[in-house]
Amino acid sequence: MYINNQQSKLTVFVEDGHLQLGNNNAERHIHPIATVRKVWLFTQSEDGTMAIWYSLVETARANGLEPYWYHRNAFEEMSN
Template sequence: MQTFLTDGRVEIDSNNVENLVRPIALNRKNALFAGHDEGGRTWGRIASLIETCKINGAEPFAYLKATLEAIANGHPQSRLDELLPWNFRPSS
């Protein structure tokens, strides 16, 4: 797309976005050395989740703790969107 040609507010490059996703990509690549295929996939999922927390301003440990507790306490599947990192609100 060439939106930046018609809208002066749009930046020509995507450096900001690239800088945000770089840690996610690096963690996924590091998962290749986990020693086992399934271990690598699991590591990649967790690393992606942690980096997504950071991008959305959620402290990863607090997010994971609260989310796992909510699931263990019977959080309804119909409301899973509430447990996504960008919807997380610490309860303190």
């Protein structure tokens, strides 16, 4: 059963009082970009392209990564 196999990962917040149970902070940072992305997703326009790009940038930031270097490395890996 999934919950039994993942119990240590699911209860880590109990052992560390600094961790939050929710993801409100991440949601708050991504919400404006996600809203724009939903509006422009799959529109073949410059705005639609920018919405997707902003989403990628904010996702990198939300994961503690520097967007420029993360995406540069990703594009280099894709070209190999």
